[in-house]
Amino acid sequence: MKKTIYTLFILLISLPIAAQLSPQSKNITETFFPDITSVENVTPALKKENGYTNYKELWDYLNDLKTKHSNNIIVAYIGESQNKHKIPMVILSNPNKKEKIRVWMQGGLHGDESASTEGMLYLIYQLLNNEKYKAILDNIELAIVPMANIDGYLKKDRYAANGLDLNRDQTKLMAPESIVLKNAFVTFNPEIAVDFHEFRPFRRDFAKMGDFGLATLYDAMFLNTGNLNVPENLRNFTENVFVKNAMETLKDKGFRTRPYISTADYNGDVIFNEGSLNSRSSVTNYSLTNVIATLLEVRGVGIGKTSFRRRVFITFSVAISYLETAIKNESLVREEIKKAINNQKEDVVVTHKRAVFNDKIQMIDLNTEEIIDVAIRKRTSSKVEPSLVRKRPVAYYLDESQKMLVEKMRVLGVEVHQLEKDEEKMAESYTITYYDKDYKKYEQINQQDVRTEITKEKKTFKKGTYKVMMNQKRANIVIELLEPEASNSFVGFGLLETKKGATLPIYRILN
Incomplete structure (x- = not known):
């Protein structure tokens, strides 16, 4: 009682x-x-x-x-x-x-x-x-x-x-x-x-x-x-x-x-x-x-x-x-x-993994109103390992249709430019190999969980394609936004809707 x-x-x-x-x-x-x-x-x-x-x-x-x-x-x-x-x-x-x-x-x-x-x-x-x-x-x-x-x-x-x-x-x-x-x-x-x-x-x-x-x-x-x-x-x-x-x-x-x-x-x-x-x-x-x-x-x-x-x-x-x-x-x-x-590092960390381990903290016991040591299970960001790593691109390219995502990046202080003429580049593209949509809303959106396959191909990017260079001050936030498996990415938050088998309108330029 x-x-x-x-x-x-x-x-x-x-x-x-x-x-x-x-x-x-x-x-x-x-x-x-x-x-x-x-x-x-x-x-x-x-x-x-x-x-x-x-x-x-x-x-x-x-x-x-x-x-x-x-x-x-x-x-x-x-x-x-x-x-x-x-x-x-x-x-x-x-x-x-x-x-x-x-x-x-x-x-x-x-x-x-x-x-x-x-x-x-x-x-x-x-x-x-x-x-x-x-x-x-x-x-x-x-x-x-x-x-x-x-x-x-x-x-x-x-x-x-x-x-x-x-x-x-x-x-x-x-x-x-x-x-x-x-x-x-x-x-x-x-x-x-x-x-x-x-x-x-x-x-x-x-x-x-x-x-x-x-x-x-x-x-x-x-x-x-x-x-x-x-x-x-x-x-x-x-x-x-x-x-x-x-x-x-x-x-x-x-x-x-x-x-x-x-x-x-x-x-x-x-x-x-x-x-x-x-x-x-x-x-x-x-x-x-x-x-x-x-x-x-x-x-x-x-x-x-x-x-x-x-x-x-x-x-x-x-x-x-x-x-x-x-x-x-x-x-x-x-x-x-x-x-x-x-x-800047050569690699980018798309997803992290925190180990679970035993620890102790002090808390107040509401029964005795005394300070006690409490055994807990804890995960800490000071002991984290990369679980998905990719080579750092020199730039990300986005199709001209992705104006909404570009505007959000610009609000975050990321410099984004548009190609003034067609360019041919060796690029990596993302194809969705696993897709799951959370139908329980989080912060008024349906989150997406995806896995991708990277394909390297020579591609012609049309004039007007958005270009995000990765040698700028705020480049590291771009990794979190554009790598689709990242938990806070535009794909993860459902701002860029996709499905299994789709190719994303985001490309990685390695050189």
Whole structure:
């Protein structure tokens, strides 16, 4: 009976609509995650006991800072949400002749992760008003989108108005907000990017663990990519310099951190996944364009405004850590990015495989309200092997009919040109040898699972054929988009429909 009650408790507090916390979850939060009183009441949500920053307060707040600090802040309107709300982007910098490191930060991509937005607003205020941080802007040009998913934020829902998850829409680009954000990102052309989120500490999966359910122990978890098409030097530099410094910063302030883990069902068991491989989400998507990228998850979803100042402070502290680390490693940042662009591998990894192994993590036992060690099964992107590898082409060619796919690539910052005259090339073509369509929709599309046979032939490409050269800065994202077996490809997402026996209108040029 007691176990049933605890299981029901976990299920109830896992629901997105849960507005009130149970006495037990409040006790857990107060014991392990006490709020921080030193955070200043300077942003709209911090000034009030209940509720969060609303749309009017957001613009009033930014415009007030713009009036008071006109030399250091630009408030730009980069586009509209589906419900016609203007999406603001703030650019902060001190005017001087120095070539500054460009850093991109965003919050609120999921609308129910309010402290990520407030943390960005708090960061803007501190950089403009606190003498301790003002010198940062001498060396940094910082772009901040504080409320990326305005429609979702205003209804306190994870999703955009059309029901899409904007952090699963980074390659298929089906939501208008995704296109707005990506256009702004590419135009700003950052060297470093951080996407701020919050995670749910009480999950359905955790109800199955321990005697009466478990809860996450950590204040913050860091997600960086293990995708093998991201140059190794960039992956290592991100983890060993930026993530490491930020983790140490939080540890010194008394917070608990670890690499980000999520749960999934694997043959009926709960499996923990650590790290990122998928280009459909921001951190791997950014990294594949040779940007030093991280996604931060702070404990916060489903717990209302509990520990809100703590969550804002953690978001702010990590942002400051990244900015300070960028300044201290300015020359290395540029060297590592240049090395990543210039040293492309001979092979491309179409699909990855993560091994499953045993591990231990610490969690909170909801029965005893104590920290315990928990044995888990885990897959990590730091221990990943290629499962399908192909020789890197010098270019991909697409039939002139594929304008929609080309436009999506251009939004992602990929340079695409058209042939000005007919060309004869030795090319590799894809023929579909296995096809399966998932009739259960994912993110409003029916995914396709394919296998292909590669055929080499001399082919005449007509004037107007699209050409994507693979010696450009953002070339590695192209692999994820055009190799049909890749899980986030245009074929995989059903944007390019096909069938068994078909030849795809995409070609690989090897020399």
